[in-house]
Amino acid sequence: MVIVKDEMLVKGVVFYLESDLPSEAKFLLEDFRLAVNNAVRVGLQARVSSRNALVRIAYADFRQDHPRMYAQHLVSAFEVAGSVLKNHRRRVRKGVICRIPYVKRLMMKAENQAYKLDRKSGVIDLPIRAGCHVDLGLIVSQYHRKYLDDTALTLGSLTVLLDRVIVTFRKGAPKPYTPDSVISLDTNERSLDGVFAKDDNIKAVKAEFPDIAMIQQQHHDRRRRLQKKKAHDRRTSRNLCRREGAREHHRIDYRLHEVANAVISFAEHQRSAVVLEDLRGIRSKRSKELNRRLSMWPRRKLHQIIEYKAQWRGIPVVKVDPRNSSRTCPICGRTQDSRMGAEFKCECGWHLDRHINASINLLQTAVSKGMAGGLRFNPGAFQHDVMMILYDPVKGARSEPNGTSGVIGAT
Ligand SMILES: [Zn+2]
Numbered sequence: 001m002v003i004v005k006d007e008m009l010v011k012g013v014v015f016y017l018e019s020d021l022p023s024e025a026k027f028l029l030e031d032f033r034l035a036v037n038n039a040v041r042v043g044l045q046a047r048v049s050s051r052n053a054l055v056r057i058a059y060a061d062f063r064q065d066h067p068r069m070y071a072q073h074l075v076s077a078f079e080v081a082g083s084v085l086k087n088h089r090r091r092v093r094k095g096v097i098c099r100i101p102y103v104k105r106l107m108m109k110a111e112n113q114a115y116k117l118d119r120k121s122g123v124i125d126l127p128i129r130a131g132c133h134v135d136l137g138l139i140v141s142q143y144h145r146k147y148l149d150d151t152a153l154t155l156g157s158l159t160v161l162l163d164r165v166i167v168t169f170r171k172g173a174p175k176p177y178t179p180d181s182v183i184s185l186d187t188n189e190r191s192l193d194g195v196f197a198k199d200d201n202i203k204a205v206k207a208e209f210p211d212i213a214m215i216q217q218q219h220h221d222r223r224r225r226l227q228k229k230k231a232h233d234r235r236t237s238r239n240l241c242r243r244e245g246a247r248e249h250h251r252i253d254y255r256l257h258e259v260a261n262a263v264i265s266f267a268e269h270q271r272s273a274v275v276l277e278d279l280r281g282i283r284s285k286r287s288k289e290l291n292r293r294l295s296m297w298p299r300r301k302l303h304q305i306i307e308y309k310a311q312w313r314g315i316p317v318v319k320v321d322p323r324n325s326s327r328t329c330p331i332c333g334r335t336q337d338s339r340m341g342a343e344f345k346c347e348c349g350w351h352l353d354r355h356i357n358a359s360i361n362l363l364q365t366a367v368s369k370g371m372a373g374g375l376r377f378n379p380g381a382f383q384h385d386v387m388m389i390l391y392d393p394v395k396g397a398r399s400e401p402n403g404t405s406g407v408i409g410a411t
Helices: 023-046 051-065 070-095 142-149 210-229 234-270 290-291 297-313 353-370
Strands: 006-018 108-110 116-118 123-129 133-139 155-159 165-172 181-187 191-198 201-208 272-277 317-320 343-345 351-353 384-392
Touching: 006 051, 006 142, 006 297, 023 070, 023 108, 023 123, 023 133, 051 070, 051 201, 070 108, 070 116, 108 116, 123 155, 165 201, 165 353, 181 201, 181 234, 181 353, 191 234, 191 272, 191 353, 201 234, 210 234, 234 272, 234 297, 234 384, 272 353, 297 317, 297 384
Parallel strands: 181 272, 201 384, 272 317
Antiparallel strands: 006 165, 108 155, 116 123, 123 133, 155 165, 181 191, 191 201, 343 351
């Protein structure tokens, strides 16, 4: 299936502030947090969690407690409280023991009618209360300019933190283009391995991320140690572990975005469709240890990021059922009984790196179902001696294509 449609896409962009948050704005953040935490308590008591229900029940009282707060901000506080309550409810349903939720971080959210952003100068006009506004100067880089200057993007909500703001930009999903080529990727623990097919040429492509498995292992070991060391103090141990987990996600996320960017910019430049395995429903029946090591999380997340970025730029993405993709010969169609080593070998004489072979099968599935924009390809045309590196953890993404030829970075 090609992901599509007249959906609204939203992207949050972080801007650091030019100077410290003015004290009026700090007070507003404190009031906002108070309002959120009050609304959480009210919501728990009344067993409601929708913004509208909270507004109905609590607005009048809140107006009295926070007479000076801008009404729109108060409504946003209900909205934030609503999402806190929903998360809380989900945890309770799952049987996780947890305290009454309490927002500690100083933050506030403003809907798009409740603030103004001058997209030329990068200054936010944030109303605090009647007759009192503050200006927040944003640090604008070239990256930010892309979003500020793009007239196809409209402004969504604004989140204000002590040292930065998050502005959300929105646009309707662009219609995916008709591809000129296809890039098909098999997703593995340490790399994306695949092929790039264009005009009867098929070459191997690779994007490596060996450090992701390493980071997972490192953090896993550290959590183990912490649990042992703090065995007498469960609360500290839990908090430390949670912090470890957040740090791990952070580090991994950063790398996943880099890899995804490399794939996406290549696909965009070549006007490729991207073929990925449909990872849903894949669960291995291995030991707990192996399951952790081969945790599906980063791979699913990588797909999510690639799909999202592709959707944002109108790059068609095709997801196909990966069943038997690593055991099938794309030339004669034979299916091998068991998994083999690093190399796929077939009785018909075909042999190829197992992962790349799998990606050819994914491509074949996509093409046979007409999901690759009517493109044809011949697996026999695979060039065994060419490997294009899309992403190398040491060098980063392969340098921007210079437009003189379709193939750069072949080794
Ligand atoms: Zn064969």
